[in-house]
Amino acid sequence: MVRLFKLKKTFKPLDFTNSGDYHFVTIWHIEAPIEAICEAIYHSLSWPQWWRDVKKVEELSPGDAFGIGSIRRYSWRGRLPYRLNFDICVIYIEPLVTIEGIASGDVEGMGRWSFTTDDTVTVVRFEWQVRTTPYWMSLLAIFARPLFKWNHDAVMQRGGEALARMLNTRLVSITHS
Numbered sequence: 001m002v003r004l005f006k007l008k009k010t011f012k013p014l015d016f017t018n019s020g021d022y023h024f025v026t027i028w029h030i031e032a033p034i035e036a037i038c039e040a041i042y043h044s045l046s047w048p049q050w051w052r053d054v055k056k057v058e059e060l061s062p063g064d065a066f067g068i069g070s071i072r073r074y075s076w077r078g079r080l081p082y083r084l085n086f087d088i089c090v091i092y093i094e095p096l097v098t099i100e101g102i103a104s105g106d107v108e109g110m111g112r113w114s115f116t117t118d119d120t121v122t123v124v125r126f127e128w129q130v131r132t133t134p135y136w137m138s139l140l141a142i143f144a145r146p147l148f149k150w151n152h153d154a155v156m157q158r159g160g161e162a163l164a165r166m167l168n169t170r171l172v173s174i175t176h177s
Contacts, residue, residue, distance in 0.1 A: 020138035021109075021131045022145075024152050028124040028160040029172040034115050036167055037122045038096050041113050044072060050166040053078050053155045066093055073105075078151040082137075106134055121172055126156065152176075 030037060040046070047054040056075040063070030070090045077083045086105030093099050099113045109130030116123045132138050132148075141148065153176040164171035 020141045022128070022148070024128040024149070025177045026126045026153070026156040027175045028163070029121050029174070030124065030160065030164050030167070030169060031121055031172055032164070032167045032169045034096055034117050034122045037124060037163070038115055040163055040166065041124070042067070042099060051159050051162045053158055055083065060087065063090060068093060076155065078155040080147060080151045103130055107132055
C-alpha cells in the first residue's frame with residue numbers, strides 16, 4: 001500500500017529570465033537498494049557526518065509522524081568562498097518515491113528528491129528550483145551564474161560520491177543539467 005503525505009504550502013513561481021533564479025537537476029545512479037538510499041536522504045540530520053559540503057543541519061520543527069511540516073535549517077559551503085543558509089519545510093513525502101520541500105532563507109523555492117530503480121541501481125534525481133536572496137548573489141548572478149552552477153554541481157558530485165562511500169557501494173554515474 002502506498003501512502004501519500006502532503007502539506008499544502010506554496011511558493012512564488014520562479015522567473016528564469018531573472019538572473020537570480022536557478023533550476024538545477026542532478027541524477028545519481030548508485031548500486032544500492034532504494035530503501036538504503038531513501039533512508040540516508042530522509043535523515044538529513046546525519047548529512048554532515050558523510051557529506052562534507054553540509055556544514056550543519058538543525059531541526060527547528062519535527063512535523064507530523066511522517067515528517068510532513070518538519071523544518072530543518074541547513075548550512076552549506078561548496079568550493080566557492082561563501083555559505084548558504086536556508087530552511088526546508090517538507091511538504092510532500094511518498095515513501096521510496098519522492099520527498100519535496102519549500103526553501104526559505106539565502107535561497108527560496110522548491111527542492112525535490114525522486115527515487116526509482118533500474119535493476120540493481122537506484123536512480124536518485126534531485127531537482128532544485130530556487131532564487132537567491134542575498135543582494136550580492138543576485139547582483140553578481142549576471143556574471144557569476146556559470147560559477148554558481150559549477151559550485152552546485154561540485155557539491156552534488158561530492159554528495160553522490162559520499163553517499164556511495166557511506167553505503168559501501170559504487171556511484172555508477174552522475175549527470176547535471
